[in-house]
Each structure stands twice: as structure tokens, then as C-alpha cells.
Amino acid sequence: MGHKMLVRVARCQLLVSCLFILILAAACCFVTAVTGQSPHFTILVGASPSESPIRDLHYAMILYGCSVCILLLLTALVSAASVQRESQTLMATAFIGFGFLFCILMAGLTWTQECKNLVEASYLDVYDDIFEQVLRRSSEDAKKQLVQTHDIFQCCGKTGGHLNIPDSHNFCKNREEHDCVSIISKALHIHLHWVRMLLLLSLGFTVYGMVLTSFLYFSLPRGNVWDRRGEYSLNNALICPPGTTQDTPLSQLLPNHSVQ
Structure with a gap:
């Protein structure tokens, strides 16, 4: 009875773990969709030059998130x-x-821990490049991209003597001039924090699932099942019961038959 009870408890725990894993899969899909479609990321990725590593990092994060979800x-x-x-x-x-x-989850956790500074630096370099182009008045497209970035992040310019820009009211709609560098860094830190939290939760359920599946695999004897619950198998239907032969009429093998 003790072994059967442990098996039943393990089965229930594995089913509950599967439910939470499905919820984690939905959460990972949501975070991946935010990474791929949120304007906080797409505005800087779209404005980045072709040689910038931000495009490869962005696509790698989306591909990794989709793989984890599946x-x-x-x-x-x-x-x-x-x-x-x-x-x-x-x-x-x-x-x-x-x-x-x-x-895969361990690789993702290691990457987010070691490369978070690279991701942050890549996004900030794109903003710095747009900002410097606007200072030099070299591109109208850069000015439009800067205005969109300020509207999305609700910030304006950078600290350190760069806020005195000619015609700043044309692309700084906020009266309070917040430092865009700190706000972009904060947004990236929050996003990576949620990514790490999901990866850690998924890793915990993954390890627990490995323990449960290995226990149930070895608890199931080969050729048998955990609990028949009134089900019958026809695998041994041709084996004759003791005291009978294969030539015994079928009517004599039926229960409750009357001898005439």
C-alpha cells in the first residue's frame, strides 16, 4: 500500500506540474511577443545600423523564447x-x-547573466548615435526616430550638458526632462529581470519533472500497469485455464452455464 500510495502521489504531482508548466509556457510566449513586438525594443532595433549587434541579439532572444515555449x-x-x-x-x-x-534553460540563464551588459550597451549605443545625428542636424529621419523614442520612453535627451539642443521643443514634448539613458537602462533591467524569473521557475519545474518521471518510469514494472481499475487485457486470452484443454467447448468455459 505504501508503494502504491507513493506512485499515486507522484502521478498527481506530475499532472499538477504539467499544469504549471503550461502556464509558464504561456507566460514565456507573452514575454517573447513583448520582446518582438513592443515599441520599446522595435524602435531602437529599427533605427540601428546594419553593423550593430543589436539586431542579432534581438532575433536571438526571439528565437530562444519561441524554442523554450515550444x-x-x-x-x-x-x-x-x-x-x-x-x-x-x-x-x-x-x-x-x-x-x-x-x-536550454541553463544556457539561457548563463547568457542573461553574462551578456546583460552587452545588451544594454547595444541599445544605448543606438540611442547615442541617433542623438548625435540630431545634434549635427545631419538627418531628418534621425530626428523623427528620436521624437518617437522620446514619446515611447517618456524621456528627453541625456544629462551631462547635452540637453541644450536647438529647437528642443520640437522633439521634447515632456515638460519634465528625464534622462533617456537611465530610463532605457531601467526598462531593459526590468525586462531581463522578468526573463530570468521565468527561466528560474521553468528550471525548477523541469528538475522536479525529471525526478518525477524517472521515479514513475522505474515504478512501473515492465509489462504491467500501475492500476488496472477493472480493465481487462486480451493479451493472455488464448491461454487455457488449468484443467482444460484447447478442445474444450466454449460453452463449458462460460460462467453460469447449465449442463444439459
């Missing part, structure tokens, strides 16, 4: 199906999926 979704579905069908093959597949997730 793996979370598939692993949760396979795990739930393995519990419902009591299949060792599906359980082993779920364990392998959790293993892939573990590697």
Missing part, C-alpha cells in the same frame, strides 16, 4: 499523456524532453 508545451503534453496512458515509452520521452529543457 519545448515547455510539448514536454508538458507528453508528460500528461504518459501518466494517463501509463506508458513507459512516453514517460522516457518526457524525461528526455525535461533533460533538453534543463540544458
Whole structure:
């Protein structure tokens, strides 16, 4: 009874974990969509020169987020199906999926920790380039991009003697002149903080899923199932019961038959 109870508890915990993993997959999809479609990112990515690393970083973050979403979704579905069908093959597949997730999530956590300064510097370099072009009055497109950036981030210019720009009222609609460098840095820090939180939560459920799937895989004896619950198998239907032969009439093997 103790072993059966542990198996049932593990099955329930794995199903609950699959539910939370599906929620995490939806959250990762939302954050990926924000990264790819939010004007806070697209305005600077679109204004960046072709040789800037910001474009490759942006596309890499979107591709990574989509990969994590798909793996979370598939692993949760396979795990739930393995519990419902009591299949060792599906359980082993779920364990392998959790293993892939573990590697990918660890790589993402390491990258966000080591390359966050590179991401921040890339975005700020794009803003500095636009800002300097407006100071030199070399491009009308740069002025439009700067106005859009100020409207999106609700800021105006930079500190350090660069706020005295000719015709600043044309592209600074805010009366309070907030430093755009600090606001852009703060927005990036908040976004990366939520990304790391989702990756850590996903990593925790991934490790827990690996433990549960391995336990259930070895708890399921080969050729048997956890709990039949009144179900019957026809695998041994041709095996004759003791004391009978294969030539015994079928009517004599039926229950409650009357001998005439």
C-alpha cells in the first residue's frame, strides 16, 4: 500500500506540474511577443545600423523564447499523456524532453547573466548615435526616430550638458526632462529581470519533472500497469485455464452455464 500510495502521489504531482508548466509556457510566449513586438525594443532595433549587434541579439532572444515555449508545451503534453496512458515509452520521452529543457534553460540563464551588459550597451549605443545625428542636424529621419523614442520612453535627451539642443521643443514634448539613458537602462533591467524569473521557475519545474518521471518510469514494472481499475487485457486470452484443454467447448468455459 505504501508503494502504491507513493506512485499515486507522484502521478498527481506530475499532472499538477504539467499544469504549471503550461502556464509558464504561456507566460514565456507573452514575454517573447513583448520582446518582438513592443515599441520599446522595435524602435531602437529599427533605427540601428546594419553593423550593430543589436539586431542579432534581438532575433536571438526571439528565437530562444519561441524554442523554450515550444519545448515547455510539448514536454508538458507528453508528460500528461504518459501518466494517463501509463506508458513507459512516453514517460522516457518526457524525461528526455525535461533533460533538453534543463540544458536550454541553463544556457539561457548563463547568457542573461553574462551578456546583460552587452545588451544594454547595444541599445544605448543606438540611442547615442541617433542623438548625435540630431545634434549635427545631419538627418531628418534621425530626428523623427528620436521624437518617437522620446514619446515611447517618456524621456528627453541625456544629462551631462547635452540637453541644450536647438529647437528642443520640437522633439521634447515632456515638460519634465528625464534622462533617456537611465530610463532605457531601467526598462531593459526590468525586462531581463522578468526573463530570468521565468527561466528560474521553468528550471525548477523541469528538475522536479525529471525526478518525477524517472521515479514513475522505474515504478512501473515492465509489462504491467500501475492500476488496472477493472480493465481487462486480451493479451493472455488464448491461454487455457488449468484443467482444460484447447478442445474444450466454449460453452463449458462460460460462467453460469447449465449442463444439459
